[in-house]
Structures are given as structure tokens and as C-alpha cells.
Amino acid sequence: MTVLDARVMGTSVRRVEGPDKVTGTARYAADQPVDAPLHLHPVQATVARGRITGLDTGAARAVPGVVGILTPDDAPRLADLGDPELRVLQHHEIHHRGQYVAAVLAETPEVAREAAGLVVVTVAEEPQVTAFDEHSPARHPAATLANYAPPTSGIVDPDAALDAAAVTVRATYTTPVQHHSPMEPHATVAAWDGDHVVLYESSQGVAGARDTVAALFGLGEDDVEVASPHVGGGFGAKGSLHAGTVLTVLAARTVPGRAVKRALSRREMFETVGHRPATVQHLALGATADGRLEAITHDVVASTARIEEFGEPTATGTRAMYAAPHRRTSHDLVPLDVDPPTYMRAPGEAPGSFGLECAMDELAVALGLDPIELRVRNEPEVHPESGVPFSTRNLVACLRRGAERFGWSARPPQPRASLVDGWWHGTGVAAATFPAIRFPGSTAVIRFRHGRYEVEIGATDIGQGARTVLTQIAADALGVPTDRIEVAIGDTALPRGTVAGGSSGTASWGSTISEAADRFRDKWGDDPEEGAEADAATPDNPWAGELSMAAYGAQFAEVAVHADTGEIRVPRLLGVYAAGRILNPTLARSQFLGGMVWGLSMALHERSVVDPRFGHVVNHDLAGYHIAAHADVREMTAEWIDEDDPYVNPMGSKGIGEIGIVGTAAAIANAAYHATGVRRRELPLM
Amino acid sequence: MRPFTYARPDDAEAAVATVGADPGAVFLAGGTNLLDHLKLGVATPSSVVDLGRVTSTAITELDDGGDGDGDGDGDGAARSSTTRSGLRIGAGALNSDVAAHPLVRRRYPALAQALLAGASGQLRNMATTGGNLLQRTRCVYFADTTTPCTKRDLTQPCSAREGWTRYHAILGASEHCLATHPSDMAVALVALDATVQVLGADGTRTLPVAELHRLPGDDPTHDTVLRHGELITAVDLPASPIAARSAYRKVRDRASYAFALVSVAAALGVREGTVADVRIALGGVAPKPWRATRAEDALRGAPATDESYRAAARAELADADPVESPLGGNRFKLDLVVGALTDTLRRLTEEQHS
């Protein structure tokens, strides 16, 4: 594997589309100018389970400006891809509240909405279950996990080891349902021309979107075009297509030649595009008196949807974190009548690290040992479950550097030691990891034209800065300055690119571009002729399976808890990461800090309140679903350890999009304990 | 579309007449609450009467017996016991302007603090004094027309009682509704003995802010005692030396941009370690801004200590009726009232020592 020489990689090249974004000229999906588009408004189920027995569309049809109404009785048929979420208007069953049961097409959004309100739906309601209860009789072991890891793992006899251990901590931690709700809602513009459809879609992956639409409508790949030039956040919610997109494309099918435009409402963002499921995590740690782990068990029960199983991989991060001879992880699921959960920033690691890293803190307290020292003592030599060596693992370096920066040595060992002006202050730490993933399946084309290198790959910029960082990678791979590189992404007209998800984008697309650049230079040298071209598919990593590859980090938090009211504030957060080569410090800092802010929100605020009588999230807007406000975000610092990892990919980089959220909530919860001496094991803490 | 007519009258009398003539008419001020409700289908007026040219935006000093804006409504009687001047705030005055006004900040710090603790900068730049008083509850079931709500429709059951009550009342609720009034400003006004000037078809009347909002009883559909078509023209703050030693403390789920779980507006006079005078109102705990008269009574003449403050809070909560619900309930507010009130009064006490 070539390891690239870093010239512009590692520098803070300015965001390529920055000027377009700050001047408002960058066009997101719904901003795309199309001729006289029609607008769509859905009719949504108001029960969580049942069967539609009647749909009266008479009054709706009579509203001037209504162009058409789609119902399960007359909507165009779709192929069954085995994904119930995508079977939009194909049947009369209601699987969750908010499910689309009809839709109105009209000349204006107002007319569409008014008419949709006039559609009368009669439903035979069936008993539904939307309250998550780990003791549900429907609980069953997960068949699969969303990250494709095995649902259970076990070594030797952890239960006996726990019983025999000198010190044991057993505790249960819970995390609630959470929603992504990115700033830009899901939006689709679709226009059919015969059996050809063109989409502007707010998506994390144009290729996946095209494949799904093509399969649903029985079309060839070339008959579906998808463009996602700019995406205002996805966080996993836009990683795969959801019902709203299908509905728009379906509606457009009925009005060939006219575009249909639709952006989801904020409430729909809490109803039809997935969520992070709730978890109950039973942790047990057994250790010797000097703090060496003998056993770790992490048994998880999570919610899922009755119609479609999603196994939040909550405990898979635990498999990699600490050495211990006896260990077990397991995942059970409780199906509910809700829309299917989906990937949400650091799926698995985000909730799972809350359980594990709080339990480690409790163990440190039980042992009378500093929590950093406890982690250092249990640092594994090789991956604790697979026995495979690490490509690089600098968790201890992160902990040490963080401790120094944060002033950890001044920390009083006992809790409830510092009361300043009516606020109890405390500090906490947690460790973090996220795997370094490279997805196969991208292709890059490099073409030399007018003195510049055009680099084409169907990657997506979801705000992380893909356009910019791929420009840097291409520049170094081709040995030219960035102003000679023109990167084109976000369109199925370009060679296929994999999804912007799993913190894999830069690694996957960058490796592909690097490979294409190698071929280009092999073929054309450094003085190519006009029109010179080369392409390459994503190369396999020869070290895959031989080495365990992941980013690590250490999160530090200072927390203040009001002595009279229990209000919790976080005056200070520090994250120190070891994530291979940092390709663009400015963009990277933004990823890390964004993750940490989210971790702060997760610790203190985020909770989708599902009312089990109705089956929906009742705080379904951003006034009710709280995320950190500016005033909650105080001093926040992200730093990194320079890490030279020649095994991960030609850039030496590991994914950085998700690790910022991992462990942050635990660090805050641990600091809240240190501040008050009160241990809270449920999120959110407030 | 739901058609409605829109009018932008030039004076208050015309506005009152226009709304009075149509039972489906509403006043529109900054629109930060009403427009949301139009979009959500919670409000479905037949006509909207814009107050843009109608209500005063002025903040003027009121001399005893005089009345600041010269409309001669004889409200001086309400303040006959006061000496130096109070303040009249036009109903159209923006929340941000009131919060920034030097006289408000100096004489009624609790009011400035309450306003600044509410909403966001952008919203405060739109929201008016009258609209703020008459904003409706943030009960999530009220704002969602797919969930039954007695306040929206007297024939429907209340969804909140068995549901999510984190933001709901522990005092003054009824079996029909336990929604809280969400205004921060109103809590401060109640503590500061403010009055509202109201113009109706039959002329003007003056009403203490404390009596403006009503408890739900068996009809939660009416938040206030105002009759249809009555217009708030101004809020009057009486001259009050104790008001200068007032504060507003808001406990919420995040540091900013969230409604109160519990809030306290208090003014305190301490003499020789004893509470000489005190005003307390609570927010986030009742269907109206809650004047804490029991706590006040318990405090007058009591030692100015944490113990007294806690005892006073408990006295106020004697009849509290928190809700237990599968989604968490709101019993936590009992401790929160005690903590927030104690913290607020302690700080006011300390300020008077320094």
C-alpha cells in the first residue's frame, strides 16, 4: 500500500464551498430551481397500529388546486425489497403513528396541506405497544447488529469470575430514544420523464439512493439520477432512503413531466426518518484489589421496530476497550410499534460508552483508584477478544495528555469536595473509541483537462468537508497544489461512491482517489496530455483482519451542579484524540467539537418522550426536544495526538466524524458524581 | 387553506370594535405565539386584527394620579398609596426594549431579568408586552391537534394528566387541565404588583396582573378573565422601593431558550436580619403566574435565613398536588420550588448586606 507524502494533507485548507454557503448561494435539495413544481402533503396515521378500513378523499379532491391524491388503493405499485419501511401506500396496515397513509399533490404547499387535512381515514385500531420495557414478553436476542458484528460474544466464564472477583461493580444504565433532526430536513425534488426519474435528494449517499429507487420502481440504474450537491446534516438519518422520499417519487410518478418538491416538516423528522433506540445496559465489572479487570459483562436490551429489526450495536465497543480474561457482551431487543430505528452518530458506541465508561468510574471509586490509572492498568496489548494486534492504539497517550491539559493532578480524589458560589464542582473522565472503517465499492476517475486534474467520485459532502479534504488528498496523491485539482462529488452522474457514514468517507473515497492517482501517474507520468484519464476502484486493505484498526480518545469534563436546584452545567470539556493523521485541522476540530457538543446534549438534554398511549414522540419539535443551546456550551477544546499509522490507508487517517460523541456523556455523568457524590445512571441527567 | 380576513386598524377603538364584532376574530401583536398556532391548526380565527398601529410602544413614567400617556383613564386611583412615579409600559412595547430600558433595569430588575430569561433574542425583538401576557400554554398536547385537549376543546379529555407532565402545574390545576402559563414576564409583573389597562367596548378598566389569568376549574378554554374583544393597552408598574431589590430566577432544562420548570420572582426588604417586606411570585408551577401569598405571610417578620426561606416555600406548597405519571410526573418540582426560592431570597439577602 502506498503511503502518501503529506504536503497539503495536514494543513487547514479552507472549505471549498465555504463562500457559497456563507453567501447563501449553495443550493440544497429543496432550493433547486425547477419549473412549476407541484407540492405534496402527506396524510399520516394517528394510531400506532391498525388497519385502514376506509379513505374518503371527496372533500380533499374538491379543494381548488388539488392535482391528485394518492392512497394505498391507487398509488403506483412498488417492488417489495423486504424493507417494510419502503412499502409506502402499498397496503392498508398501519405499523406506526405518523406512517404515511395517503398524500395530496397540489399546485401550492398550502393547498396540499389543507386538502390533506380533509382526507378522512377510518381505521380499525389494534392493540399497540410503544412503551419500552426491558421485561417485555416480546424481548428476544438480536438476530443481527447494525454494524454486522455478531450480537453476542463471550470468553471463558465471566459470571463465575465476577462472583470470585475481589471487587465487583454491577449497575444498570439507561439511555432514551433520541432523534437526529438535522438542521436541513429531508427533502426531495423528483421529476419523471417516461421511465426515467431525476432526483435532488438530501442524502448521505447518492448511489444508495439511486439503487433503492431503481429497485423499488423496477428501473435500470441509468434511469435514475440522483444529485445531493449540499446536505445540511444527516448524522445517519439520511444514510438510507426513508418513506418520505419514496412518497415523493411515487407521487411524481403520477404526474410525468412535472417536478414534485417536498421537504419534511420538523415534526415528521421525529416520525418517519428513524431514531436512536432506547437502551437498558446491565454492566458488571470484576477486578482484583489492585484494579486489574478479571471480568467484563455488558448485556444490553434495546428497543426496535416490530416491522423491521434494528440491532443497536451498543456493546460492541466494549469488546475492544479493556483487557480482561473473562468477558461477555449480549444484545436483546424489544420490538415496538414505532418507525424503525436507524444509525445515529456513533451508533452503538454513543450509548454503549455511557454504560461502560460510567461503570469504569464506579469501579475506580470502589477500588479507591484514580479513574485514569484504572484505565491504564487495563490497557490491552492486543484486541482483547480477537487477539489481533492494533495498528495503532494511543488511548493511554490521550488520557495522559488530557490529564496534563485538564489539570487532573489537582483533582481531589473524594467526591463532593468543591462548593463554589452555590455550585458543586467536579471533574470526570471517560475513554472513547470508534473503528477505522473503509467501505469497498467506490470508483474514482481522474482526468487531465485545461491544465487541471478533474477528480470524480460520487461521494457526499454532508457538511464534514468532503470536497475540501478530497481535494487535499488528490493534490498530494498527484503531487500538485490544490488549485490544480477540481473535485466533483454528490451526483450519480459521477462514478459510484459509498455512503458518508460510519466515519468511513474520507478513508474510503480517499483510498480510491489515491489508487486512481497511482494509476494515473503510472500511465501518464507527471506531465499528462490533455484528456489523459485513469480510474480505480477502492483497493482492499491488505491489513484488514490482520490488525485491529480504530481511533481512540479521552474525554474530560468539568461539571457544576447547583446545590439548591440540581441544575447541571458543564463549564469545561476537553477531548484528546488519536485518530491517525489529521488531514485538515480546521475541519477536524469542527468534527470533534460537533461530536462533543452532541455528547453534552446527550448527557443533559436529549430525550424523545414517547407517549405510550398515542405511540408518538410528544416533544416533536426543537422547542420541546432540547439540544444544547449556546449558553450550555462553554469552554470546549479538542486536541489530538500525532499518530503515524501506515496500515489504515494511504493517508494514514482514521475516521473522525463520530468519536467526539463517544464517552462524552459518561465523562459528564462521572463529573456530576464527583461534584455531588450522587450517581445518576439514566440519561439525560437533568 | 383556511381563509381569514386581515385588518390593520389605526386606533384602539377600531381594533376593539372589529374584534368585538366577530366572535372568531383575534388580535395579532408580534405573532410569535399566534402564528405558530395558526400553522399548527391550534388557532383557526376568521379574522386577524393587527395591532401594529394600535398599541403604544412607549415606556413612560407615571406620576402619582397622573397617567403617562394622556388617555385619561383614571387609573391613578390604583396607585394612590405610591409616592414617586411608577412606569407605564405600552402593550406594544417589545420584550427586548422593556428589558433594556434603564428605568426598568434600575427600578424593577426582576422584570428585566425575567424578560431576558425568556425565549431568544430574535423572539424578544418581535414579542410584545401584551402578547407575552396572553401567550398560551406550551402543553405539548395542546399544541398537537392529534391529541385530545380540554383547553382546545371542552368536549375532549385532557391528555396531559396521564402523560408527560414535566412542564405542568403542581398548584391551582383542576382535573380538567394542569397546563402552566409559560410567561416569565408575567411572573415578575405579579410579584411587582403590576396592573393591566384594558380597553373594551364599554370603556377601560384596570386589573391587577395577578387577577388577569384564571385557574382552569371546569373550563380551561379561557386562560384569562378578559372578555372577547378586550384589548390590553398598557401595563402599569407601581412605584415601589422594594421593587429595586428584586430578582428573577429561572430553573430550566438548559441554560437558555427553554421554558421554566420553576421560576421565582421575588423582592425582599431585610432590616436587622429580619424580613421586613417581601413579594414572591412563582412560575412554571400553576396555570397562572402564582403569587405566593402564603410564603410571603410566613416570611414577614421572620429571620432572614435559609431555614425561613425553606419553611416559607413549604408553606406555599402545602396544597401542592403533583402528578405521578408513567412518563416521570412532576413531583420533582416540590424540591425545586424550595431550592429556587431559597437561592433567590438568599442572594437578595446577601446583596442587602454588601
Ligand SMILES: Cc1cc2nc3c(=O)[nH]c(=O)nc-3n(C[C@H](O)[C@H](O)[C@H](O)COP(=O)(O)OP(=O)(O)OC[C@H]3O[C@@H](n4cnc5c(N)ncnc54)[C@H](O)[C@@H]3O)c2cc1C
Ligand atoms: C421557541 C419559543 C421559545 C419561547 N420561550 C419563552 C420563554 O422562555 N419565556 C417566555 O415567557 N416566553 C417564551 N416564548 C413566548 C414568547 O414570549 C411569546 O410568544 C411572546 O411574548 C408573544 O408576544 P407576541 O407579541 O408575539 O404575541 P402574539 O403571538 O401576537 O399574540 C399572542 C396572543 O396574545 C393576544 N394579544 C396580543 N396582544 C394583545 C393585546 N394588546 N391585547 C389583547 N390580546 C393581545 C393575541 O391575540 C394572541 O392570542 C417563546 C416563544 C417561542 C416561539
Ligand code: SF4
Ligand atoms: S393540561 Fe390542559 S392544555 Fe394540556 S392537554 Fe390537558 S387540558 Fe389540554
